[in-house]
Amino acid sequence: MNCKEFTHDLPEYLDRTLRGRRLAAAQEHFDHCPECRLAVQREQAASRAIRHALDRAAGPLSVSTELTEQIMAAAASQTNSTPTRPSAPHAWAWLTAHPFRSMAAGFVIVGALLLRRKFSPPSSEPSFAATDRGSYVVDVPFQTEAHVFALRDGTVVDTVVTTVTESRANFTSSPKPDSSPP
Amino acid sequence: MAEVPLNPDALRVDLAAWLQAHGNRLLRSAYLLCGDATEAEDLMQETFLQAVKSVHRFRGESAIYTWLHGILVNLNRRRWRKQKRFVFDEELVQQTASPNVQESEIDREFQTNRLSQAILTLSAEHREVIVLRYYEDLKLHQIAAQTGVSLGTVKSRLHYAMQCLEKLLPEELNLFTAKGTHDQSPR
DSSP states (O other), X not given: OOHHHHXXXXXXXXXXXXXXXXXXXXXXXXXXXXXXXXXXXXXXXXXXXXXXXXXXXXXXXXXXXXXXXXXXXXXXXXXXXXXXXXXXXXXXXXXXXXXXXXXXXXXXXXXXXXXXXXXXXXXXXXXXXXXXXXXEEEEOTTOSEEEEEEEETTEEEEEEEEEOBTTEEEEEOOOOGGGSOO | OOOOOOOHHHHHHHHHHHHHHHHHHHHHHHHHHHSXXXXXXXXXXXXXXXXXXXXXXXXXXXXXXXHHHHHHHHHHHHHHHHHTOOOOOHHHHHHHOOSOOOGGGOOHHHHHHHHHHHHHTSOHXXXXXXXXXXXXXXXXXXXXXXXXXXXXXXXXXXXXXXXXXXXXXXXXXXXXXXXXXXXXXXX
């Protein structure tokens, strides 16, 4: 270890957090290098001076009775107005604490949605069924109004606009004589 | 693992105990971190309110003071980021460092005052690492854990903070001479 490496490791050396070979190398360098021993002494003197200066700068400050009361009052009103244990952070904490379970649950949910989409009939297309009494039943999900063409022998004989309730419209065709094509 | 009561009444009692046990030390640390006594009191209040709000997250894995101080450091960082108050610059160094200090003036008291003045004029980041290191007596890895940065970043900040102090202090008061701890050439 040279002086530059020792200087780099000096904070950990002083912290006594160096371990193993690095500690042995630092100790050996310290024992044999008078310049670095002096550097350690200066560092320790600087630390003492800074500690003393910080103690002196902050020394006279203390928590006043007013500040204590202010903090207690603010904390009490906060405790009364907000729930102590919010639910959202708790759920988030569970998710972050169990990443694999969260991922598995996510895959299951996405898979179920894909399967449902694959096997369920297309819901946006209206289905159309004629009854034998001239009335029609139209399935038009997610719409409030249906524009229905009544057919007879392949030609449009009537158009009806009807209001849809509960995704299903029942109506009876009433063809007008003049609406039939020639 | 210590269980922290969530009952508001019990919490109030704890808060009073916390204030009595750690209030002064936290307030002093807050002052050294932010450099203003009034701001330090605000910071203290915010710290305790935040502690009450997030008491359910405290698992008792660290000492209460360490936990409270961690909140204080975070709030202070949020505050300085908001205010963008990075005081340190070269002009300030020129103003603060007076080149002709008489030998007779250099006594311990004067040196201490100059040093504390110099520390309070450091940038927020450099002041933070100095306060955590020398006032809170934290080891480098503990500073890294509390500030959420890497060990290398802490070492680098500490190094530059000391360099700034070297610049801020007149040569006569300088504890960190050019042949000191930072400019060793390889053997």
